[in-house]
Amino acid sequence: MIEVRQLKKSFGSQPVLEDVSFRIEAGESVTIIGRSGGGKSVLLKHIIGLLQPDAGEVLIAGENIVTMSERQLLRVREKFGMVFQGAALFDSMTVAENVAFPLERKKKFSPGEIAKRVATALEMVDLPGTQNKKPAELSGGMRKRVGLARAIIYEPQIILYDEPTTGLDPIVSDSIDKLIIRVRDQLNVTSIVVTHDMRSARRVGNHVLMLHEKKIYANCTPEKLFASTDPVVRQFVDGVADD
Amino acid sequence: MNFLAGTWVGEWLVGLGRISAMSRDAVLSLFTFRVAWRDLLYQIYFIGIKSQTVVLVTGGFTGMVLTAQTYFQFHKIKMDTATLAVVGVSMCDELGPVLTALMVAGRVGAAIAAEIGTMRVTEQIDALRTLATHPVDYLVVPRLLASQIALPLLTMESIALGIGSGYLVGTSLLGIDPAYLWYNMLKYTEPIDVVISLTKALIFGGIVALVGCYKGMTCGLGAEGVGKATTEAVVYSSISILISNFFLTLVLQRIALLLA
Numbered sequence: 102m103i104e105v106r107q108l109k110k111s112f113g114s115q116p117v118l119e120d121v122s123f124r125i126e127a128g129e130s131v132t133i134i135g136r137s138g139g140g141k142s143v144l145l146k147h148i149i150g151l152l153q154p155d156a157g158e159v160l161i162a163g164e165n166i167v168t169m170s171e172r173q174l175l176r177v178r179e180k181f182g183m184v185f186q187g188a189a190l191f192d193s194m195t196v197a198e199n200v201a202f203p204l205e206r207k208k209k210f211s212p213g214e215i216a217k218r219v220a221t222a223l224e225m226v227d228l229p230g231t232q233n234k235k236p237a238e239l240s241g242g243m244r245k246r247v248g249l250a251r252a253i254i255y256e257p258q259i260i261l262y263d264e265p266t267t268g269l270d271p272i273v274s275d276s277i278d279k280l281i282i283r284v285r286d287q288l289n290v291t292s293i294v295v296t297h298d299m300r301s302a303r304r305v306g307n308h309v310l311m312l313h314e315k316k317i318y319a320n321c322t323p324e325k326l327f328a329s330t331d332p333v334v335r336q337f338v339d340g341v342a343d344d
Numbered sequence: 345m346n347f348l349a350g351t352w353v354g355e356w357l358v359g360l361g362r363i364s365a366m367s368r369d370a371v372l373s374l375f376t377f378r379v380a381w382r383d384l385l386y387q388i389y390f391i392g393i394k395s396q397t398v399v400l401v402t403g404g405f406t407g408m409v410l411t412a413q414t415y416f417q418f419h420k421i422k423m424d425t426a427t428l429a430v431v432g433v434s435m436c437d438e439l440g441p442v443l444t445a446l447m448v449a450g451r452v453g454a455a456i457a458a459e460i461g462t463m464r465v466t467e468q469i470d471a472l473r474t475l476a477t478h479p480v481d482y483l484v485v486p487r488l489l490a491s492q493i494a495l496p497l498l499t500m501e502s503i504a505l506g507i508g509s510g511y512l513v514g515t516s517l518l519g520i521d522p523a524y525l526w527y528n529m530l531k532y533t534e535p536i537d538v539v540i541s542l543t544k545a546l547i548f549g550g551i552v553a554l555v556g557c558y559k560g561m562t563c564g565l566g567a568e569g570v571g572k573a574t575t576e577a578v579v580y581s582s583i584s585i586l587i588s589n590f591f592l593t594l595v596l597q598r599i600a601l602l603l604a
Binding site for chain 2: 146149150151171172174175176178179181182183185186187189190191192202203206251252261
């Protein structure tokens, strides 16, 4: 369903990704791990066409999105939902308006139906009754839940999570992980989670991609990754700093 | 030195290309995208209604000072009653549209750049794109339309108040004969002057909205980036208004002469 071929990206003279290739099948749940600043979020943004690579291809359901214009990409992006690191809620809108935004833009639903769907989406992320709150009134964890409700309301086929547990305490992180698993199982979506939280990587993915030195260093199941004796993998998994 | 000049010229050309592409996208979007009326009305309120005070004060006092200055010069050659005619033509052709646009650029252009710039640094523009919404459709088109609707109206208000306040200063403070003052103003201020004024306001409205949106959408990261984008939006839109005004005057006056 998603295939990345020989992807290369540099910012100025600084290469970030070099010859990155992998394939993700429909319904899979993949975590992308790697060190901070290692290009994980950059890779995620290439998958949804927010960034253009210097070389390589990104195929979504067989279509190469690299050559598409911004307007052509809009059609492809209807397959996607994305949860941002900082939630990226529209701060001038209420929670209900944020969650309803994709449906309002489609102009296919009546106001009553939109309100019902918003309530269902907010219940799914354990935030019922928060419709009239503004994003500024919510905690970090609540904002990410609203971001997830906005991403799932139009029932996308693929959901991308950009560091969903970064900056949250362990208990809220755990609840977000459970939420990702629940959404994956209930909606039967393909999930791609960028994280450097090893506990999340172990729990939410049935496949792990490890980015190291601009390349895919490991592409395996979480069990294999955590049992690996490779020094680079072990250093990252055990969280040991260089001497 | 040559390398720096090349870089500056290169950046300037890239910027010009991008703003042209954004303008083209906005115009194409006008024909294919159903405008969100609620957003458009809010922008008309924000750009038009909320700019009333600053525009009316500018128009009123410009008309008053122009009347006083013109009178002091014309009085020397006994042309007191032509004072308001000069004020009328000047307000319509130049001062009304230019000063209104500069005031709106300062207030609205800065606000547009700051709002969109903040959306960019907090990934809200990326969020729009992931929600299958083109940022130009959602952010640029309502602001562009609202600015092009509001600016001509604000300009007309400014001109009317400028001429009205000039008339009051001329008759009550400077002692000019009211009947001749008004008669000469009507005689020399022609409908084509109003058309020139409206045409300029329409174009300046486009400049303020497009430069503000462009600077916001391409701003650097962090608070510094937003601050810089806001300043640049005001500076670049003001300069663009002043430069384009010169060329618009040449072109529109030539057309007016041909039509006369």
